[in-house]
Amino acid sequence: MFTDEYFMKMALQEAETALEKDEVPVGCIIVSNNRIIARSHNLTETLNDVTAHAEMQAITSAANYLGGKYLQNCTIYITLEPCVMCCGALNWSQISKVVIGARDEQRGFINKNLTLHPKTEVVTGILENECSEIVKGFFRAKR
Amino acid sequence: MFTDEYFMKMALQEAETALEKDEVPVGCIIVSNNRIIARSHNLTETLNDVTAHAEMQAITSAANYLGGKYLQNCTIYITLEPCVMCCGALNWSQISKVVIGARDEQRGFINKNLTLHPKTEVVTGILENECSEIVKGFFRAKR
Numbered sequence: 001m002f003t004d005e006y007f008m009k010m011a012l013q014e015a016e017t018a019l020e021k022d023e024v025p026v027g028c029i030i031v032s033n034n035r036i037i038a039r040s041h042n043l044t045e046t047l048n049d050v051t052a053h054a055e056m057q058a059i060t061s062a063a064n065y066l067g068g069k070y071l072q073n074c075t076i077y078i079t080l081e082p083c084v085m086c087c088g089a090l091n092w093s094q095i096s097k098v099v100i101g102a103r104d105e106q107r108g109f110i111n112k113n114l115t116l117h118p119k120t121e122v123v124t125g126i127l128e129n130e131c132s133e134i135v136k137g138f139f140r141a142k143r
Numbered sequence: 144m145f146t147d148e149y150f151m152k153m154a155l156q157e158a159e160t161a162l163e164k165d166e167v168p169v170g171c172i173i174v175s176n177n178r179i180i181a182r183s184h185n186l187t188e189t190l191n192d193v194t195a196h197a198e199m200q201a202i203t204s205a206a207n208y209l210g211g212k213y214l215q216n217c218t219i220y221i222t223l224e225p226c227v228m229c230c231g232a233l234n235w236s237q238i239s240k241v242v243i244g245a246r247d248e249q250r251g252f253i254n255k256n257l258t259l260h261p262k263t264e265v266v267t268g269i270l271e272n273e274c275s276e277i278v279k280g281f282f283r284a285k286r
Binding site for chain 2: 044045048049050051056059060063064067068069070083084085086087088089091092093112113114
């Protein structure tokens with residue numbers, strides 16, 4: 001039951017909430033022992049703050065829940081590949097696993113040869129089409 | 144009067160405040176039209192949050208002051224070269240100028256071949272010795 005697809009669907013629900021607010025539709029959740037301990041979506045426009053990416057909020061929220069700043073034994077499910085900022089934050093967090101929906105060839109960290117913490121496992125391509133389509137549809141509608 | 148050294152001294156005062164809290168002593172200020180619109184220091188231990196670097200807080204604070212998320216016509220003075228996370232955030236902010244005190248060869252963005260926004264001017268080496276010495280002294284005392 002608790003598959004990567006199961007949790008990525010929850011992250012997609014967050015992306016849909018962002019879309020309703022006319023935000024770039026990216027969502028994420030953080031899971032610890034099959035329990036969701038943080039959920040968030042991009043709020044850069046709503047908060048007028050470039051740092052308000054889904055991942056940044058979720059990292060802060062999960063650390064607050066856990067009472068410590070390191071996210072060991074945690075997995076983050078993100079609908080879109082993290083940018084440089086979020087990659088840096090995930091690196092500092094020492095999170096155990098990063099599961100990515102759609103790749104972001106232009107803004108994502110992978111093509112910039114950045115790496116996460118040596119302990120962090122990375123999985124890509126989970127619900128890739130749905131995660132990609134929601135972002136593409138958003139920008140298509142903006143043009 | 145309003146030289147880079149003048150404003151870097153203010154950033155150093157923030158680093159000293161961090162030191163008093165037993166935080167890695169990094170401080171920064173953001174200036175717009177020779178006026179300080181944000182000041183902050185590293186609070187990762189106090190807030191139990193890896194994202195609470197001085198620059199991240201200052202970017203959010205300055206955007207809040209300006210009422211917009213882009214920091215055009217702003218200069219950030221930082222005592223230590225920004226890490227990957229803060230480099231990514233500064234890139235998104237489109238800040239006009241980044242003035243750095245001490246280099247951080249290991250954790251800083253420059254050696255990782257990351258760049259800021261094409262419009263952003265970067266200056267390094269302002270009060271380099273003082274900015275470097277406060278961090279080195281902190282880690283020396285920890286050993």
